[in-house]
Amino acid sequence: MTDSARPGTAVAPQEAATHCPYCALQCGMTLRHVEGRVEVHPRQFPTNRGGLCQKGWTAAELLDHPDRLTTPLLRDRTTGELRPASWDDALTRITDGIRDIQARHGRDAVAVFGGGGLTNEKAYALGKFARVALGTRNIDYNGRFCMSSAAAAGMRAFGIDRGLPFPLADLGRADTLLLVGANPAETMPPLMRYLTEQRDAGGELIVVDPRATATARAATRHLQPLPGTDLAVANALLHVALTEGWVDHDYVAARTTGFDAVRRVVAGYWPALVERLTGVPVADLEATARALGTGGRVVILTARGAEQHAKGVDTVTGYVNLALALGLPGRPGSGYGCLTGQGNGQGGREHGQKADQLPGYRRIDDPAAREHVAAVWGVPADDLPGPGVSAYELLDSLGTPDGPRALLVLGSNPVVSAPRAARVEARLRSLDLLVVSDLVLSETAAIADVVLPTAQWAEEDGTMTNLEGRVLRRRALREPPPGVRTDLAVLTELAGRLGSPGRFSADPRTVFDELRRASAGGPADYTGVTWERIDDRDGVFWPCPSVAGPDTPRLFVDRFPTPDGRARFHPVEHRPAAEEVSPDYPLYLTTGRVLAQYQSGAQTRRITPLRTAAPGVFVELHPDLAERLGVADGDELRVTSRRGELLAPARLTPTIRPDTVFAPFHWAGTGRANSLTNDALDPTSRMPEFKVCAVRVEKVG
Numbered sequence: 001m002t003d004s005a006r007p008g009t010a011v012a013p014q015e016a017a018t019h020c021p022y023c024a025l026q027c028g029m030t031l032r033h034v035e036g037r038v039e040v041h042p043r044q045f046p047t048n049r050g051g052l053c054q055k056g057w058t059a060a061e062l063l064d065h066p067d068r069l070t071t072p073l074l075r076d077r078t079t080g081e082l083r084p085a086s087w088d089d090a091l092t093r094i095t096d097g098i099r100d101i102q103a104r105h106g107r108d109a110v111a112v113f114g115g116g117g118l119t120n121e122k123a124y125a126l127g128k129f130a131r132v133a134l135g136t137r138n139i140d141y142n143g144r145f146c147m148s149s150a151a152a153a154g155m156r157a158f159g160i161d162r163g164l165p166f167p168l169a170d171l172g173r174a175d176t177l178l179l180v181g182a183n184p185a186e187t188m189p190p191l192m193r194y195l196t197e198q199r200d201a202g203g204e205l206i207v208v209d210p211r212a213t214a215t216a217r218a219a220t221r222h223l224q225p226l227p228g229t230d231l232a233v234a235n236a237l238l239h240v241a242l243t244e245g246w247v248d249h250d251y252v253a254a255r256t257t258g259f260d261a262v263r264r265v266v267a268g269y270w271p272a273l274v275e276r277l278t279g280v281p282v283a284d285l286e287a288t289a290r291a292l293g294t295g296g297r298v299v300i301l302t303a304r305g306a307e308q309h310a311k312g313v314d315t316v317t318g319y320v321n322l323a324l325a326l327g328l329p330g331r332p333g334s335g336y337g338c339l340t341g342q343g344n345g346q347g348g349r350e351h352g353q354k355a356d357q358l359p360g361y362r363r364i365d366d367p368a369a370r371e372h373v374a375a376v377w378g379v380p381a382d383d384l385p386g387p388g389v390s391a392y393e394l395l396d397s398l399g400t401p402d403g404p405r406a407l408l409v410l411g412s413n414p415v416v417s418a419p420r421a422a423r424v425e426a427r428l429r430s431l432d433l434l435v436v437s438d439l440v441l442s443e444t445a446a447i448a449d450v451v452l453p454t455a456q457w458a459e460e461d462g463t464m465t466n467l468e469g470r471v472l473r474r475r476a477l478r479e480p481p482p483g484v485r486t487d488l489a490v491l492t493e494l495a496g497r498l499g500s501p502g503r504f505s506a507d508p509r510t511v512f513d514e515l516r517r518a519s520a521g522g523p524a525d526y527t528g529v530t531w532e533r534i535d536d537r538d539g540v541f542w543p544c545p546s547v548a549g550p551d552t553p554r555l556f557v558d559r560f561p562t563p564d565g566r567a568r569f570h571p572v573e574h575r576p577a578a579e580e581v582s583p584d585y586p587l588y589l590t591t592g593r594v595l596a597q598y599q600s601g602a603q604t605r606r607i608t609p610l611r612t613a614a615p616g617v618f619v620e621l622h623p624d625l626a627e628r629l630g631v632a633d634g635d636e637l638r639v640t641s642r643r644g645e646l647l648a649p650a651r652l653t654p655t656i657r658p659d660t661v662f663a664p665f666h667w668a669g670t671g672r673a674n675s676l677t678n679d680a681l682d683p684t685s686r687m688p689e690f691k692v693c694a695v696r697v698e699k700v701g
């Protein structure tokens with residue numbers, strides 16, 4: 001393993017053992033300098049076992065891409081255009097703007113929006129920057145749009161939020177594996193190796209998805225519910241498990257509380273009734289319950305299909321209830337988990353870029369947590385602001401009379417990825433000051449007043465926490481190009497210019513060591529995670545409260561981290577989607593991903609092989625529906641919801657329900673699926689309803 005380039009390193013290393021810049025699988029890769037280019041080579045690591053998807057293979061193409069930003073841009077006040085500028089002018093525009101806006105409107109008038117792709121060090125520094133240097137309560141991040149419903153459900157049931165409470169390798173050994181609203185064949189392709197292993201050993205793989213995705217086609221059974229009805233499916237499965245005697249009553253008695261209320265509720269979820277609500281045949285519900293109730297090692301996983309709903313927390317809770325009733329969490333080889341999405345989706349939600357949070361997954365309204373973190377930051381606890389509002393509420397308040405007048409964005413492209421995006425875009429445009437740090441001129445950067453060019457993953461050291469709760473090292477291969485600075489360097493410089501009472505550092509190792517101290521004693525305790533320890537083996541699982549003590553690959557073996565050590569059941573009831581179909585909007589729309597594009601597409605739409613593989617948006621619809629609408633494959637369609645419209649060619653496929661259409665959300669402009677989506681929020685997680693709204697589909701012209 002080679003050492004990495006750090007500021008002050010005289011000779012750049014020839015290779016770096018690091019991880020992919022994209023999703024939470026964090027596949028191992030080695031970067032090498034070859035003839036003036038950076039080459040990606042797959043590397044053995046427990047998550048990818050030597051595999052990479054097409055996005056990983058091509059990740060280095062963006063490093064020296066012509067679209068790469070290498071100088072700050074400032075919006076010219078007379079022409080209204082973005083113009084190259086010096087760092088000094090850009091930083092002066094930012095600090096003058098912040099001072100002026102805070103003097104006139106108060107400290108909360110400046111807001112921060114972060115991202116789950118940022119390293120732990122950056123996520124931590126960003127939260128501290130907001131609370132200490134800006135003194136604003138208004139910070140949140142795109143993880144709210146990602147796994148927040150599973151996080152909230154995990155907190156209330158288990159007392160902790162770690163996506164997978166066990167290593168990924170357990171999937172390959174499960175007798176029964178239930179995937180609810182997950183399409184890893186496209187979203188985490190190397191993970192499919194575990195599913196192949198599982199099936200080859202005779203395991204049952206059951207996929208719940210309104211579309212027969214590549215993942216569903218690899219399964220032994222596919223349940224194809226109406227979007228937004230997964231909660232009813234969960235309650236029906238538990239109903240059957242109860243009547244068939246598959247509930248583990250000893251486990252329920254010893255390790256949980258609250259089962260009686262759940263038992264009463266699920267009693268009403270007869271399979272025949274649930275078939276009518278969801279479209280899933282009784283026989284499939286019964287067979288699925290049997291596979292779960294009688295399998296030895298049983299794993300239940302949810303992902304965005306089940307979670308991105310205005311009832312996402314309750315839906316996940318339905319599957320957690322099922323897992324608890326079957327005695328799975330903590331049983332070797334079994335359990336419930338959520339497949340986290342973004343590269344640092346897990347770590348990014350632990351160290352303080354959430355509105356209600358301080359580092360170590362502490363609550364910002366907890367007096368003891370405030371004292372602890374304020375002491376690490378060297379500021380009085382009373383000076384720390386209180387909780388802010390969630391991502392969508394924050395975006396929706398921008399530029400309104402009581403809302404923030406300035407926003408700093410690091411690691412997100414909400415013009416494309418936020419729900420009801422036209423409205424969010426208008427809010428962003430109404431700001432007095434929009435600052436975006438990015439690698440490329442994303443759609444959000446394009447409407448900013450100041451754009452800051454930032455370093456890419458191959459140019460920075462740091463840590464990431466993958467979907468298993470395993471903390472990994474990101475290692476730099478080279479320095480950023482001239483003119484480009486790291487996010488840590490920019491935050492440090494801005495904090496200095498703003499006269500921050502707290503100290504900041506541009507050195508990721510220094511920041512990580514401070515993060516460890518700030519997290520000490522919190523639920524996500526990183527005290528014992530050192531860079532050296534990560535280097536010695538394949539990462540370190542949190543919680544890890546001491547350098548000498550063990551880490552925690554498996555949670556819940558003896559107890560749950562709740563006050564009484566028991567997991568908690570919560571009764572949950574099915575309810576309709578926030579927006580139901582009507583004569584004007586007679587079809588359901590659901591949204592998601594394709595293999596070759598990543599998120600808002602800001603990075604992957606610029607990479608030639610990925611653009612060739614997935615050149616643009618499309619709308620999937622069933623041939624029967626197409627016939628009713630008089631639509632042929634490839635016809636240009638207009639999809640309209642109560643909030644906007646999308647133009648996209650038709651893609652006919654029998655793999656989708658005839659009452660539902662699907663569009664990926666990776667594109668902008670007229671191809672922006674989020675022009676349609678519903679901003680109805682889950683009452684607890686504040687997750688928007690990305691996965692179901694009502695639309696009308698017409699042929700254009």
Ligand SMILES: Nc1nc2c(c(=O)[nH]1)N[C@H]1C(S)=C(S)[C@@H](COP(=O)(O)OP(=O)(O)OC[C@H]3O[C@@H](n4cnc5c(=O)[nH]c(N)nc54)[C@H](O)[C@@H]3O)O[C@H]1N2
Pocket residue numbers: 023024146147180181182183184186187188208209210211213226227228229230303304305306340341342343590591592593594595596597598599600662691692
């Ligand atoms: N190629 C690619 N990979 C990615 C990403 C990417 O953008 N592109 N993003 C990463 C991130 S941040 C994330 S969060 C993960 C997401 O990973 P996944 O959750 O696997 O991805 P999605 O495509 O959003 O949704 C999964 C499936 O949910 C289904 N679905 C839609 N509505 C419903 C419903 O109501 N119920 C059920 N049961 N299923 C439904 C969709 O048809 C889809 O196949 O992927 C990560 N990996």
Ligand SMILES: Nc1nc2c(c(=O)[nH]1)N[C@H]1C(S)=C(S)[C@@H](COP(=O)(O)OP(=O)(O)OC[C@H]3O[C@@H](n4cnc5c(=O)[nH]c(N)nc54)[C@H](O)[C@@H]3O)O[C@H]1N2
Pocket residue numbers: 115116117118119142143145146147304308341342409410411412413414416417418419437438439440442454455487591592593598599600601602603665673674677690
């Ligand atoms: N309709 C619909 N909408 C969705 C979803 C859906 O399923 N359906 N899924 C939601 C989910 S799960 C997610 S996670 C969000 C994601 O959506 P976004 O938050 O928009 O995520 P990205 O496209 O990854 O945006 C990251 C941006 O930051 C830049 N960037 C990358 N690394 C860095 C860095 O280190 N520093 C800085 N400063 N910038 C960096 C990238 O170039 C890019 O412009 O989308 C959500 N939106």
Ligand code: SF4
Pocket residue numbers: 020021022023024025026027048051052053054055056057187188189190
């Ligand atoms: S699966 Fe995720 S981490 Fe692995 S190569 Fe693909 S995008 Fe990168």
Ligand SMILES: [Mo]
Pocket residue numbers: 145146147341342
């Ligand atoms: Mo995500």
